[in-house]
Amino acid sequence: MITAPGPTLGVVGAGQLGRMLAEAAAPLGVDVVVSDPTEDAPAAPVARDQLVGGFEDPETFRELAERVDYLTFEIELVDPDVLWEISEETDTPVHPHPDTLALIEDKLVQKRRMAEAGIPVPAFFEVNGIQDVLDAAEEFGYPLMLKARKGGYDGRGNAAIYDRHGVEAALEVIDGPAMVEAYVEYERELAIMGVTGEDEIDTFPITETIHEEEILRETVSPARSDDETLERAREVARDVLEQMEGRGVYGIELFETPDGEILLNEIAPRPHNSGHWTIEGCVTSQFEQHVRAVLGWPLGSTERRSPTVSANILGDVEERQEATLYNLDRVLETDGCNLHYYGKDEVYPLRKMGHITQLGDDSGDPTQLLEATREVRDELTFRDG
Amino acid sequence: MITAPGPTLGVVGAGQLGRMLAEAAAPLGVDVVVSDPTEDAPAAPVARDQLVGGFEDPETFRELAERVDYLTFEIELVDPDVLWEISEETDTPVHPHPDTLALIEDKLVQKRRMAEAGIPVPAFFEVNGIQDVLDAAEEFGYPLMLKARKGGYDGRGNAAIYDRHGVEAALEVIDGPAMVEAYVEYERELAIMGVTGEDEIDTFPITETIHEEEILRETVSPARSDDETLERAREVARDVLEQMEGRGVYGIELFETPDGEILLNEIAPRPHNSGHWTIEGCVTSQFEQHVRAVLGWPLGSTERRSPTVSANILGDVEERQEATLYNLDRVLETDGCNLHYYGKDEVYPLRKMGHITQLGDDSGDPTQLLEATREVRDELTFRDG
Incomplete structure (x- = not known):
């Protein structure tokens, strides 16, 4: 009880x-x-x-x-x-089980396990030296994406290689155990927040994610993909969840290729930036859902309440400094625009400082909602004056 | 800025x-x-x-x-x-201005000011002794409602008088400066959360409130009144807000009489139990709205997102004791049912310990939503075993 x-x-x-x-x-x-x-x-x-x-x-x-x-x-x-x-x-x-954390922490181990489980992933190679990268280039062609096996975050730990001349520089940037992936030409990126409860698994509605410099900028829900592709994405997400040990919310990032194929990009064993929109957008937020799951409580409804766009507020400064976010007026004046400021004392370039979530209505166009949200977000700045 | x-x-x-x-x-x-x-x-x-x-x-x-x-x-x-x-x-x-607090704190002063401002209130008399009550009975007839001028809360400080024999007992219960009101036969009770911002006033959608023993039990939004009555209630609420000095959210409790008349019952110069449903039910909650108003920020949208019922979780014990709420399972299992537990260490009879908020859909019947919510709430108990 x-x-x-x-x-x-x-x-x-x-x-x-x-x-x-x-x-x-x-x-x-x-x-x-x-x-x-x-x-x-x-x-x-x-x-x-x-x-x-x-x-x-x-x-x-x-x-x-x-x-x-x-x-x-x-x-x-x-x-x-x-x-x-x-x-x-x-x-x-x-929860989740530390084994799952270990599995996910090492991107090579993560990719291997998922591939073994039959989950579609981009082609990849283990990298212990320059020859491994050259072998990968031979097999997949350029560009390649070199990734640190551990510790990468928001684009740190990733280096794109466009030709033979870039190989050494990329290896220097990563500087440690690495893997290399075939570069995926994608139509769009998708994310699904999945959840494993005591005796149930569930998924939140699929979100489209928009990255720049490998940092998430906006999410759009519902994603602007066709129903068949979304159904395939949901199946891949459920297959991923089956591989996770222990309860909790998992962020599952996917590529949608131009021919509607779904490839697993990355997994996070925790609530994820691509699920922040669920706070206002869904009946239960990813955060409440994680609490429920970890405690072994019944999961809440993952139903979407409204079309929703979220937009990150990133550090737009040149160097580390005390944080003051200016121009909040329009955020507060815009109906259905919700502020989430994270209360970090310092801002540095591209640091995640907060996000806004804009609610739309069912008759609206997600692209217009995205544009409107970006406009409001783009007025925000940490730059004085 | x-x-x-x-x-x-x-x-x-x-x-x-x-x-x-x-x-x-x-x-x-x-x-x-x-x-x-x-x-x-x-x-x-x-x-x-x-x-x-x-x-x-x-x-x-x-x-x-x-x-x-x-x-x-x-x-x-x-x-x-x-x-x-x-x-x-x-x-x-x-904010609000302490003068407004003083005005509202004293129910007699409150009623006088509202009556002077042309706001419809139940007939009332100042009470300094038994003769004042008898005079009121002479004029309005029984039953009467004797109210302490200050400090009443959740039915404490109120005493109904049904006939001449009850007068002394009621005066003893109140024991201090008092007022007496004609008893209002009402069709239903309504509440409006109003808000005064820096240069704007606004109201949340009207809620129906259901009391027992003068303690709020449930709220239903939208209220089950006709549009004309709701419009009149909104006008009264806006007139009340015009009398308030200083920014903030105000709880405005109203009676709807059988012939559709609206009478002001009481004002609270703060977020109010009858507005808890706005947390999930509206684009902006009464609590965020109060923060915005007090800081002089733009107000948020008061639009309702879904039909919503809230139900209080009250102390159902015989005496003061350490609080454990049992049987939360069904609350957590019910789609769209949101728990708000207040974290009070002790429970006593009828103490407000938390509430649940149930989201409905636009096609649903508010009466059914109310019944369903009560059923879930009624499983909760602080009684061991």
Whole structure:
């Protein structure tokens, strides 16, 4: 039987995802304690408490585990072995399973496992030196995408190679264990937030994602693909979810090729930027859904309430500085435009500082909704004057 | 120009209204500090900080004012004179204006002012002794409603008088400055959340409210009244708002008589239980709207997104005890049913402990939605086993 106050949830990581998790947990009567190496991280003011400590630090994990009933994480930099050890030692369940985290953390291992499971992925090669890249070029041709196996985030850890002359430079940029992928010519990128509950899996409506410099800029839901392609995307997402161990929300990023083929791009074992639109756009948000899943509670409805576009607010500055976002007036004046400011003290180039979510109506055109949302977002700036 | 991080908001009172205000402020990049006499009050875990101190304590108000840019309150027990004094002394704007709080705090003063402004109110008399009640009975007949002028809440401070024999007992219950009202035979009760911004006023869609023992049990939106009556209610609400000084959200409770007349019942100078449904039911919630209004920001859209019913979760126990709410399963299993648990440590008879909000669809019947929501709510209990 489920009771309130509910179990207490410990979240490793206290960035914007932790913040939005805490915002979603409060109405459920679930207290959240977060941990993060940065003091007063974005989630701190809305969580019950924040512990200060690193993502590989057993002492921090232990202290967190001792204060909560369930553990989860909102960042892939967490050491899965240490997390598992502390979870076992303190008898505090952790979801998703750290094995899944380990699987996803290493992009080569992730791709191999998915390919073995019959999930369509771009062609890839393990890279231990220059010869591996040249072999890949021989087989797939240029351009190639060189990716760090671990630690990549928002385009960091990725380097495109357009010809033979770019190989050495790319290897220098990545500087460590890597993999190389055939470059995918895609019609558009799609994302599906999937969720694994205690004895059910479900998916949120498919979103179109728009990246620039490999950083997500906007999401459009419903995605502007045909129904058949969307159905195929949903099938791939469900196949991916079957490979995940442990409960929680997973972000599944896909390519839609010009001939309507679906390829898996990447998986995130946590709520994901491409699902922020669900806060206002769906009956249950990805954050509430993650809380429900981790606690083993029944999942909420993933139904979409309105066509929805979200647009990221990124650092548009030249260098790291104290953050003030100017020109919020139009965001606040626009009917159905919702602000989510993450409360980060400092801004640097392309840092994710917040997002806006614009609700549309069923009769509207998603492309117009996207354009209107971009216009409002583009007035925002961190540049003084 | 509006910037983020936004101004910091100080809220006197840290009950469920303060909690839901803090939940709404976080995405706007607005930090909230609350004050309350009870340590670790409901709003504490989601606010930046809680100060501990009484609602008439200048030291607490001063400490709060010195930490924030704007002050507001979520409870009428606040001393308006002290609040105004500290606001002036620390040069920290407070909204709504403490004069409005003073006006509303005293039900007799409230009714007089509204009557003078031409707003329809039930007939009333000032009560300084038994003769005043007898005079009222002479003029209006029984039943009468005796009300404490100050401090009434959720039915406390009200006493119905059905005949001459009940007069003394009622006066004893109220025990202090009072007023008496003609009992209103009503078809239904309605409520409108109104909002006064910097240079605009607006109203949320009208809600039907269902009380038992003078405690709100459920709200139904849209209200099941005819369009003409709803239009009249909206006009009365706008007239009331014109009388309010200072920005913020106001709860305006109305009677709809059998012949479609609208009478003002009571005003609350703050977000109100009858507006909780706006969290999921409207584009902007009453809590976000209050934050926007107090800070002088543009108001959000008050449009309703779906037919919506809310149902309060009240203490169903015999005596004060530690609170555990049982049987949450069905709430969580029901599509579109949203839980708001207020995190109060103790439950006592009829204490407001939380609410659920059920979203319906446009084709549905509000009466059926109400019945379905009650069924889910009625499974909840604080009674062990």
